[in-house]
Amino acid sequence: MNPPEKIWTAALVVIGDEILSGRTRDKNIAQVASWLQVQGIRLAEVRVVPDIAERIIAAVNDLRADNDYLFTTGGIGPTHDDITVDAIAEALGVPVVIHPEARAILERYYADKGGLNEGRLRMARVPEGAELIPNRMSGAPGIRRGNVILMAGVPHITAGMLDALTGKLEGGAPLLSETIGCWTAESEVAHLLQEVEDAHANCQIGSYPFFRDGRVGANFVIRSTDASDLASCVDSLTDGLATHGYDFTPGGI
């Protein structure tokens, strides 16, 4: 057996009154989560906080201490309610400065759109010491300072920033998973799931019930960072389901 590998973790702070009011349905949690999986980084916690500096600061300082990376989405635009840069700078104990390259990017981007103004120039402000994350969608870059990464709130812009970061962050072994679907109530096989999980220390089994076309079913998701442990756990579970006479669908339903 190999020595246990370091598990790399990240936390995400979603910043925005519009999510907490129910006006906007968040799409960034799912896309950041999926992207992190591929980088071999586990998303350990998400917090959604309002556009209030002290709430952002508290969440960021709480979470960056315990994780390898801290991501934020939202609040880096040109308007008065975009306070993420100021809050993060305060959390990190550094001043806010104009990043010359960000200013140059914005000058080019707005050259044929009325030029820079006070609001647009806000998007060149960064916590001192930060690097930029390219934004091929709409000019204003994302921001990285050490292990703190500030991204846009608009999902397709966030997606572009994640693309720009792909392969740039150190991670570990990606968490592998396999799914087994079963047209049975999870409550019928709860005991079997527990038994199989207990027998495979390196694996976790999640059970996700659903109700579809008038029938109940569940997907069982087996997760491990080790491919052979994963395969052996999947075998045990499918053997167990077969022994008890349950039909199952590899890959999930």
Add this chain to the structure above:
Amino acid sequence: MNPPEKIWTAALVVIGDEILSGRTRDKNIAQVASWLQVQGIRLAEVRVVPDIAERIIAAVNDLRADNDYLFTTGGIGPTHDDITVDAIAEALGVPVVIHPEARAILERYYADKGGLNEGRLRMARVPEGAELIPNRMSGAPGIRRGNVILMAGVPHITAGMLDALTGKLEGGAPLLSETIGCWTAESEVAHLLQEVEDAHANCQIGSYPFFRDGRVGANFVIRSTDASDLASCVDSLTDGLATHGYDFTPGGI
């Protein structure tokens, strides 16, 4: 002017590895947020935590101290990874007990589905002193103990539990909002938004940019608990937009 009303707040803890892995896209944040608005309760923070008891306990104890209500979704099913009841009981410092009414509900529900077994009986377990929240979708009830409310993770079951709670929680004046849409870059009107918000102490203005059909635009959402303050702020903003020659769409785009 009336004296300031108490602002009722709630926090939500979404429990589940499947959200953090990106496998499942959360739908409960948005539905709980919208439902709370109508009850006159403001969603102050959301945390998404994994199926790990100490992480659930930490989030719950952090948030229930600062809010009038604490909701959880997820982890109250029949399988080994459903640990919410145990974690909450530990957070509240009470034992887990079988609720006789929950047991009776489950006995009836499973009478023609193979009867109760160990896994199904897990869904009758509650923190001592809890009441039940009816679940018209799938038998197993939600749980309320004081200001802590445990709901299912499957969104249509959560929705049924929210229905059952409608009008049962004390709240304040609902936060009212109006939306003005504008086919203009928010960065052009950032200064105007700030000016109008500054002139209306009881109102907040959020700016939500979008990119659609090859054009940029933004929705400006004005929020207040006072209808006449809200109307006056909306008037100032639309006057301002008209003065500067911007077309706008009441109700948003």
